[in-house]
Amino acid sequence: MAELFEDLDPPQRLLMGPGPINAHPRVLQAMAAPLLGQFDPKFREYMKQASALYRGVFQTANRWTLLVDGTARAGIEAALVSLIEPGDRVLIPVFGRFGHLLAEIARRAGAEVRTIETEWGTVFTDEQLSRAFLELRPKIVAVCHGDTSTTMAQPLEALGRLCRGNDALLYVDATATLGGMDLPVDRWQLDVVSAGLQKCMGGPSGCAPLTLNERAEKRILRRRHIEEGIRDKNYKAGDGPMIASNYFDLAMIMDYWSDKALNHHTEATTMLYAARECARVVLGEGLPAVFARHARASQAISAGLSAMGLKLFGDPRHKMANVTGVYIPQGVDGDRARRALLEEHDIEIGTSFGPLHGKIWRIGTMGVNATEDAILRTLRALEQVLAAQNFKLPAGAGAAAAAAGWRG
Amino acid sequence: MAELFEDLDPPQRLLMGPGPINAHPRVLQAMAAPLLGQFDPKFREYMKQASALYRGVFQTANRWTLLVDGTARAGIEAALVSLIEPGDRVLIPVFGRFGHLLAEIARRAGAEVRTIETEWGTVFTDEQLSRAFLELRPKIVAVCHGDTSTTMAQPLEALGRLCRGNDALLYVDATATLGGMDLPVDRWQLDVVSAGLQKCMGGPSGCAPLTLNERAEKRILRRRHIEEGIRDKNYKAGDGPMIASNYFDLAMIMDYWSDKALNHHTEATTMLYAARECARVVLGEGLPAVFARHARASQAISAGLSAMGLKLFGDPRHKMANVTGVYIPQGVDGDRARRALLEEHDIEIGTSFGPLHGKIWRIGTMGVNATEDAILRTLRALEQVLAAQNFKLPAGAGAAAAAAGWRG
Numbered sequence: 044m045a046e047l048f049e050d051l052d053p054p055q056r057l058l059m060g061p062g063p064i065n066a067h068p069r070v071l072q073a074m075a076a077p078l079l080g081q082f083d084p085k086f087r088e089y090m091k092q093a094s095a096l097y098r099g100v101f102q103t104a105n106r107w108t109l110l111v112d113g114t115a116r117a118g119i120e121a122a123l124v125s126l127i128e129p130g131d132r133v134l135i136p137v138f139g140r141f142g143h144l145l146a147e148i149a150r151r152a153g154a155e156v157r158t159i160e161t162e163w164g165t166v167f168t169d170e171q172l173s174r175a176f177l178e179l180r181p182k183i184v185a186v187c188h189g190d191t192s193t194t195m196a197q198p199l200e201a202l203g204r205l206c207r208g209n210d211a212l213l214y215v216d217a218t219a220t221l222g223g224m225d226l227p228v229d230r231w232q233l234d235v236v237s238a239g240l241q242k243c244m245g246g247p248s249g250c251a252p253l254t255l256n257e258r259a260e261k262r263i264l265r266r267r268h269i270e271e272g273i274r275d276k277n278y279k280a281g282d283g284p285m286i287a288s289n290y291f292d293l294a295m296i297m298d299y300w301s302d303k304a305l306n307h308h309t310e311a312t313t314m315l316y317a318a319r320e321c322a323r324v325v326l327g328e329g330l331p332a333v334f335a336r337h338a339r340a341s342q343a344i345s346a347g348l349s350a351m352g353l354k355l356f357g358d359p360r361h362k363m364a365n366v367t368g369v370y371i372p373q374g375v376d377g378d379r380a381r382r383a384l385l386e387e388h389d390i391e392i393g394t395s396f397g398p399l400h401g402k403i404w405r406i407g408t409m410g411v412n413a414t415e416d417a418i419l420r421t422l423r424a425l426e427q428v429l430a431a432q433n434f435k436l437p438a439g440a441g442a443a444a445a446a447a448g449w450r451g
Numbered sequence: 452m453a454e455l456f457e458d459l460d461p462p463q464r465l466l467m468g469p470g471p472i473n474a475h476p477r478v479l480q481a482m483a484a485p486l487l488g489q490f491d492p493k494f495r496e497y498m499k500q501a502s503a504l505y506r507g508v509f510q511t512a513n514r515w516t517l518l519v520d521g522t523a524r525a526g527i528e529a530a531l532v533s534l535i536e537p538g539d540r541v542l543i544p545v546f547g548r549f550g551h552l553l554a555e556i557a558r559r560a561g562a563e564v565r566t567i568e569t570e571w572g573t574v575f576t577d578e579q580l581s582r583a584f585l586e587l588r589p590k591i592v593a594v595c596h597g598d599t600s601t602t603m604a605q606p607l608e609a610l611g612r613l614c615r616g617n618d619a620l621l622y623v624d625a626t627a628t629l630g631g632m633d634l635p636v637d638r639w640q641l642d643v644v645s646a647g648l649q650k651c652m653g654g655p656s657g658c659a660p661l662t663l664n665e666r667a668e669k670r671i672l673r674r675r676h677i678e679e680g681i682r683d684k685n686y687k688a689g690d691g692p693m694i695a696s697n698y699f700d701l702a703m704i705m706d707y708w709s710d711k712a713l714n715h716h717t718e719a720t721t722m723l724y725a726a727r728e729c730a731r732v733v734l735g736e737g738l739p740a741v742f743a744r745h746a747r748a749s750q751a752i753s754a755g756l757s758a759m760g761l762k763l764f765g766d767p768r769h770k771m772a773n774v775t776g777v778y779i780p781q782g783v784d785g786d787r788a789r790r791a792l793l794e795e796h797d798i799e800i801g802t803s804f805g806p807l808h809g810k811i812w813r814i815g816t817m818g819v820n821a822t823e824d825a826i827l828r829t830l831r832a833l834e835q836v837l838a839a840q841n842f843k844l845p846a847g848a849g850a851a852a853a854a855a856g857w858r859g
Contacts (some may be wrong), residue, residue: 045507045734051481051724058488063717066486073459074721075483078655080466080799092456099453113521113698114716119572120698143679148697173856239836241717247486249520249719253521271551287695288555290521290528306804308522309471309649309769311657313482313721316459326453391488396681396714 056385056449057412059421060393061191061366061405062219063241063248064412066317071244073320074313081310093315096322100221100244101236101254102330103228109300110318111251112311115218115239117291118251120148122214122235125263125293126183128155128284134181134211136160136167138197139190140396141216149185152287153443157181163193163398164357164368169201176205183212189220191242192396194368194405195361196224198345203232212259218242221252222325223337223365223409227321234259245410246321250314255293267294273306320413337364340408340418341448347422347445348406351429351436365409368395370402372434377401380428388424452691464793465820465827468801469599469774469813470627471649471656472820474725478654481728482721489718498708501723504730508629508652509644509662510738511636515701517708518726519659520719523626524645525699526659528556530622530643533671533701534591536692537561542589544568544575546605547598548804549624560695565589571601571806572765572776584613587805591620597628597652598748600804602776602813604632605771611640620667620826626650629660630733631745631817642667651745651773653818654729658722663701675702677828681714704836747770747857748816748826755830755853756814759844764811773817776803780842785809788836796832824856 058064079086090109097108110119123145127133133154135146138161151157159175160322182208189196199215206213212234221236223243228236237253240246255263265283276297286292290308298305325333341364345355350367355437356368371377377394381404384390393405408418422441429436466472487494498517505516519526531553535541541562543554546569552748557564567583569575584592592614597604607623614621620642623635625724629644631651636644645661648654661814663671673691694700698716706713733741749772764776779785785802789812792798801813830849837844 046503047503047731047735048727051497051728052486053485053487053497054493055485056487056491059488060488063488063720071483071485075457075479077461077463077479078466078471078649079461080462080468080471081465081656083462083793083799085462089461095454096456112717113525116716117521117698119527120696124696140678140681143698147678151693151695151697231541239717243484247491247719247721248717249722272556273548281609285559285567287559288528288532288699289552289559290525291696291698297504308524309647309656311522311655311722311816312471313655313725314657314719317721319456320459323455327455385491391491 044062045265048377054389057390057417057420059405059406059408059412059417060391062409064245064410066247067245067321067324067411069324070317070320073316076316078312082304086312087304089315089319093319093322094300096319096326097252097254099326100252100322101228102226102230103254105254105256107260107297108254110315111237111253111296112308112314113249113251115251118237118239118253119145119216119294121291121293122237122253123148123154123185124288124291125286126212126214126235126259127152127154130155131183132157132179133179133183133185134175134179136172136197138166138193138195139163139187140192141190142188145185145187145216164195166195166197166358166361172202173205176209181211183214185214186224188215188217189224189363191219191366191405194366196220196363196364199233200231207232212262219366220363222333224363225334228254240318240321243409244321245324246317249396250311250318252318261291269270297416337409337413339451340364340413341367342451343415343418343445343449344406344408346448347418347441350444351422351426351441365407365413367406367408368403370405371404375429375432375434377404380432383428383431384424390421390424415446418449420443458472462797465798465825465828467816467820467825468799469815470813470817472653472818474655475653475729475732475819477732478725478728481724484724486720490712494720495712495726497723501727501730502708504727504734505660507628508660508730509636509732510634510638511662513662513664515668515705516662517660517704518723519704520716520722521659522656523645523659526645526647526661527553527624529646529699529701529704530661531556531593532536532560532696532699533694534620534643534667535560535562539591540565540587540589541591541593542583542587543593544580544583544605546574546601546603547571547595548600549595551597553593553595553624572603574603574605574766574769579614580610584617589619591622593622595758596623596625596634597632597771599627599774599813602765602771602774604628604771607641608639609673614824615640620670627774630741632717632771633742636662636764648726651817652729653732654725658719658726660726671701677713745817745821747859748772748821748859749775751823751826751853751856752814752816754856755826755849758852759830759834761779773815774823775814775816776811779812783837783840783842785812788840790830791836791839798829798832823854826853826857
């Protein structure tokens with residue numbers, strides 16, 4: 044007899060790391076809804092609704108606004124492998140770990156990649172981006188909006204103008220900011236943007252909303268192919284090089300999402316239910332209110348941590364609203380503190396990667412957890428954990444300053 | 452104000468197509484469970500449990516038994532792109548649409564693909580496979596176990612011996628049969644096998660269980676690379692060619708699932724909960740009982756359809772237990788009948804692809820729907836729908852024969 048293990052009963056954690064975070068209760072409920080066939084008229088209607096809802100979230104009129112069935116990283120790879128033709132020059136400004144990821148994915152897609160780097164905790168000036176662009180004259184620029192590894196958000200408006208004015212395509216990874224910071228895709232002239240649900244959108248990982256405009260569509264449709272098993276006699280392949288991946292072939296995924304409804308993958312019904320509900324939650328609150336709440340959360344947690352005698356990481360002018368980096372104080376064992384938070388308080392905060400490993404913690408305040416209550420609970424627990432490691436700090440000062448910060 | 456659409460409330464369909472089918476209620480419940488961080492000790496425990504459970508389902512001792520975050524097609528692509536090095540000779544026996552899919556994915560991965568084909572509705576003899584193999588001497592053979600497009604299941608035991616004896620790797624797409632038909636991975640000497648949840652496993656699409664043995668591991672680890680953002684100083688890349696996809700790089704996914712827990716994607720928590728529960732349901736019933744139930748369902752639906760004067764499709768000796776093809780009778784509009792089943796009876800059955808389009812319907816009897824009740828309800832509704840199109844058939848004969856067939 045096979046070992047079946049216990050009934051599923053995860054502990055009730057407060058997830059205050061850089062993501063995943065707690066899902067909104069309405070999203071969890073949506074995922075328990077009964078399944079539908081992928082060509083059921085009602086399911087196709089839900090797909091259309093999901094497109095419309097994510098047009099709202101992305102602030103775009105793009106027809107092609109759809110979901111890629113995989114984690115946020117799947118959305119990145121779908122965008123890059125569908126845009127990049129082998130040998131294309133691609134510029135990637137790297138200001139943290141996820142910039143390196145973009146470079147690595149672009150290289151595997153056959154791009155001739157040029158990266159520029161800036162110290163972790165800073166972003167690029169418009170001049171730096173412009174200089175690198177004009178030197179390389181890339182076909183494609185790929186960049187993160189917010190990189191959780193450094194808690195920095197890169198301003199994109201000037202880069203959008205630059206790419207548009209010079210006939211380059213701009214891809215933006217907005218996994219970490221969508222639904223938490225303003226990202227007006229059309230106004231900023233971003234050609235392709237992808238994201239995930241597990242950060243500010245308040246859902247589980249496993250679904251990547253993606254939007255692309257007509258400039259990107261034109262490039263992708265040159266490479267359109269239809270699978271041998273389902274071609275009809277009128278089929279004519281595009282004259283561009285075949286996209287290297289079938290699963291991430293956006294031309295095929297567009298055919299699947301269009302009224303043609305050409306079979307490709309079997310849509311992940313439950314994740315689509317989740318994505319649809321995430322967008323309804325965010326748009327129901329209203330984007331301006333959502334962004335303001337995340338900004339308040341950032342103020343509150345920053346004020347609280349500072350009042351506790353901790354030092355914030357990175358350039359405050361470019362800090363993401365939804366993730367805050369803070370130095371682990373001297374004499375404190377960072378991993379032990381995180382473990383104590385989890386085991387004694389059921390609160391998760393984040394460690395860090397690369398050059399910041401062991402130096403900073405990262406605290407997320409996003410989605411359902413961008414609230415005064417979640418922040419105060421986290422700071423009080425952190426105070427207790429730090430005190431247990433003999434770090435001297437003024438009792439209650441963190442929570443008081445955070446409450447004041449929350450009120451503005 | 453953005454349009455928010457109505458609350459999620461999908462109709463209660465009985466999904467009797469070739470998949471997706473209805474999820475087991477316990478699986479739906481599991482997906483409403485609270486999220487955990489991906490490095491939470493409890494979550495890592497659930498990952499280990501999922502590995503152990505799928506070892507049971509795949510009947511394997513393979514250490515590397517894990518989940519790929521995407522639909523069944525994602526599992527196929529992860530297997531093929533990680534195994535195939537550009538220029539490799541790959542043999543693909545095609546007996547339906549999903550064989551063509553394997554060929555297309557293998558070609559995109561840079562393989563030199565040779566396909567052999569057999570008429571839809573038949574499978575290959577051991578001799579045909581052996582002849583093609585010895586002629587091509589491929590490095591890899593990729594084949595479907597069951598191809599829902601034709602309802603046929605390919606015998607694999609001799610092919611397993613052939614590949615093992617000639618130093619080729621055998622990949623099997625078991626999406627359509629896992630949890631419905633016997634698939635002893637180790638005994639049949641299958642090197643890599645992937646599947647999905649949305650067929651006999653009784654879950655939603657969006658997660659691909661995959662298992663690979665030490666022969667496959669050896670090939671994949673030659674190509675191991677670690678992302679630039681998270682390498683440590685002891686890192687040494689494999690000397691094989693880099694895998695063309697980051698998302699589907701099984702060497703990275705193995706590092707993520709191992710105790711090293713190297714960051715890669717953010718595990719799709721909810722889909723992992725679903726996959727874990729699917730396996731608990733299947734193993735809880737017991738594999739022999741599950742297979743016997745699917746075999747009974749096949750007998751019942753076949754007997755019922757025949758008694759209604761309908762003709763079954765394909766070679767009955769190699770029919771999948773969980774999908775049945777049946778010719779659309781002369782004078783009946785197949786799409787109109789399917790629409791009537793859906794709209795008037797809330798029952799979905801499948802259309803078909805390619806050479807069978809417009810000729811056969813495909814009826815699934817799998818997972819929670821491999822029951823007498825679901826079969827009788829489907830046959831009674833089909834009788835009513837056929838009668839409405841003036842197809843003469845003996846009243847009640849289908850259900851009576853199916854009930855007798857169910858009893859054996």
